Amino acid sequence: MTTVRNSEDFSPALRAAMVGELRELGAITSAPVAEAVSKVPRHLFVPGQPLEAAYAIDQALVIKRDEAGTALSSLSSAHIQSVMLEQADVQPGMQVLEIGSGGYNAALLAELVGEEGAVVSLDIDPEITERARACLDTAGYEQVKVAVGDAEHGLPDEDAFDRIIVTAGAWDIPPAWRTQLTPRGRLIVPLRLKGITRTIAFERDDQTDDGGDAGVLTSVSYLLSGFVAMQGDGEHHEHVIVVGDDESWGLRVDDGAPDFDVQALREALDHPPLERWSGAVFDMPDELELFLVTSGPQMVMLHARQSLVDQGVFDASAGRGVPVLVRGDSFAYRIKRENAELGGFESGVIAHGPHAEQVADEYADLLRRWAHQHRRRGAATIRYIPAGAAHSTPPHHPIPKRHGTVSVTWR
Template structure:
C-alpha cells in the first residue's frame, strides 16, 4: 500500500521467491505414494502412536504447503523444508521434519473439538492439528511475519480444512483476541524459544499442555509442560532444533571474540562473564585432564549437555573456526571463572572399521591461572553425570514465574530466564525422595 492511502497499516514486507507456483488442480499419484511412505516410516519409528495423528499424516497433503520443494523433499520423514530465507545459510521460516511434528502433536494429548494455539505459522502443522481435532476443532496460528501469515492463509485456503485461522502478531503475546473462555486446550510453539512467555501459560487452560522447543544454555529440547496453576510441570523431553524466535522476546546471546577472533565465548543464558586475562591465557599452555569416561560406538550424551548447562557455575559456550590452533572443538560446552576457561572435548582412542567398535574418551582442556581447578570441576561434572544421570534420562523439572522467591521454589538447580525460573532435580543433586515429591506436585517447605 502507498503510504497515506490507508492509515494505520503495518509496513509491507517482501521476499524473493524462487518461482511462481501455480495452484495444483489435483494430486499427483506420486504425492499419494510418497505421503503413505512418509507416514509409514514415522509410525514405524514410534513417533505417531495414536490413530488420529497417523490419519493426519496420511491425509494432509504436505506438498501443497511446501510448493517450493520437490515431492521427494516435501515427503522426506527427516527433513525440514525451508520456506523463507534470510540468506542461503539462514532460514527465517520452515516446515519441520514430519517425525518431530508428529511427536509434538502427540504430546499435546488432544481430543476432538478442542481449540489449540500454534505459535509460528506455515500451514502444514496447523492442518495436521486441525485434522486431529476434527470438524468441531479449531486452530489459531500466530506469526510475526506478514509474508508468512499471508502465505499460510493462501495455502490453507487452497488445500486446507477451513479450521485454521492465521493471525499476524507477536507469538510471545499469544493470541489475545482468540482465547477461549477457559483458555486454549493446547499450545504448540514451533520456533526455538529462549524463554517461556507468560502469555503462553496464562492463555493455557488448567491441566492443558504447552509444547515448546526451549533453549537451555543454547541446547534446545522440546518440552511438554502441563499447567498446574502458575506452575508448569515438565513430563516429556525431545531432542530437536527450530528456527529462532523473531518476536520482541528474541534474544541475541552476548559474545566476546578472543585471540583475534579465533575463539568466541558466548552466554546463551544469564549475564556475560569476565573475560579479562583470557587473551593472554589462550596463548599460554593448555592443561589437559581426562574425565575417565570412555564410550563405545555412536554415543548419546544429550543429557550431559543440559546437565552441564544447568549445574556448572560460569557455564558458557565456546566456538572456534575449523582448523583452529587454539581450540579443538568448533562448538563446545565450556565454563569460565577466575580468568580461566575450560571446555569439554573428546578424542578417538581406538579406531575400527565398524563404528560400533570405536572407542572415544572425554577430556577437559583448560587455560589460565586456575586451569587445574576448573578442569577438575568440569571433569567431576562429567563423572557425576556418567555415574548418576546417564542411565536415568532427563530429570523432573518445573517452570515458575520469574518473580517467585527462592524459598517458594522446590529444591534443585535453578536456571533463570527473563520471564521464568526453571528448577531441575537431577539425580544425586537433591535429597532422596525429593524427585518423587516434585513429580507428585509438592514443593519445598
C-alpha cells in the same frame, strides 16, 4: 538414483514411506499421529519444491529469508514435527493454538482435533499468514483459523487453549501463554537455555512449596531441537563474548552469565593444553550437554571456527559448540575418544590456563556424575517459575529470564 517427478500421483506412496521411516525412528509412536501424517499432503505446503524434499523426514524447508539471507520462517522437518505432536498428545475436540504459521503443522493439528475441535495458527508476519491461508485452503483445511499478531501477547480475544504449540525458538515464556492455557493444558515450546535449545512439553504445576497458586510449569518431556528465532516483543538476541582475534572463538551466553575476563581467557589459550580422561562413558550427547550447561553459571557454550580446529588449537567438539567451564583465568571443555572397555567412547577434558589442573578436575567430576547418576533419557525436570512466585526452596542454579526463572533438577 531415480528422481521422483513433482506429481501428486506419487505423494500417497511417499507419505506412507515417510510414516514408516518416522515409526522406525520412534518419532511417531501413536496411531493418531501416524494417521494425520498419512493424510496431510505435505508437498502442498511447499509449492515448487521437489517431492523428495517435501517428504524427506529430516529436512527443514525455508519459506522466507531476510535481506541478509537469515531464515525468518521455515517448514520444520517432518521428524521434529512428529515428535512435537507426540509430545503434545492432542485429543479430539481440543482447542489448539499454534504459534508460528507454516500451514502444514496446523493441518496435522486439524486432523488430530477433528470436527469438534478448533485450531488457530498465529504469526507476526502477514506475508507468512497469507501464504499459510492459501496453502491450507488448497489442501482442504479451511476450518483452520489463521491470525496475525505478536505471540508475546497471545490471543486476548480467544478462550483458553488445551494445547499451545510454539514452532519458533523462544527465549522466554510470556505470561500470556500461561494465562491462556487451560488448567489441564499443555504448552510445547522450543526454549533456549544458555545457548542451547530444547523443545519442552510443560504442564501446570500450580501447587507451590508454600501451597499457593503461582502458575508454575513443569516439564513432562523434552528433546533436542533447533528453530527459527521468535520475532516481535519476545525477540531476544543471543550474546556472544568474543575472545579470539577476528571473532575466531567465543562464549555464547544467553541467560545472564557472569562477566568473564576476556584478556585472561585469551592468554589461557597460550598455555599448553592439559588433557584428562574421566573413565566415564560418552553417549547421549544431548542429555549430557543439557546436564553440563545447567550445572552452574560458569558453564556456557564455547564456539570456535573450523580453521582453529584444523590447526589443532581446539578439539573438534569446539567447532560444533561444546559446554565450557570457566574459572577466572582458566577454562575446560569436553572431548571424547574411543574406548573398547567402555563399549564405545569415553568422555574427557581439555583445559587451558594457569589453573588448568583444578578446572579439569572439576569438569571431569561432572562427567562422571552424569555417567553414574543421570545417564538416561528424561533424567531432567525443567520448571518455569514466573516472576513473583513464592517458593520456600530456591531453584538450584537458576536460569534467569525476563518473565521468570528456569530451574533444572536431575533425578
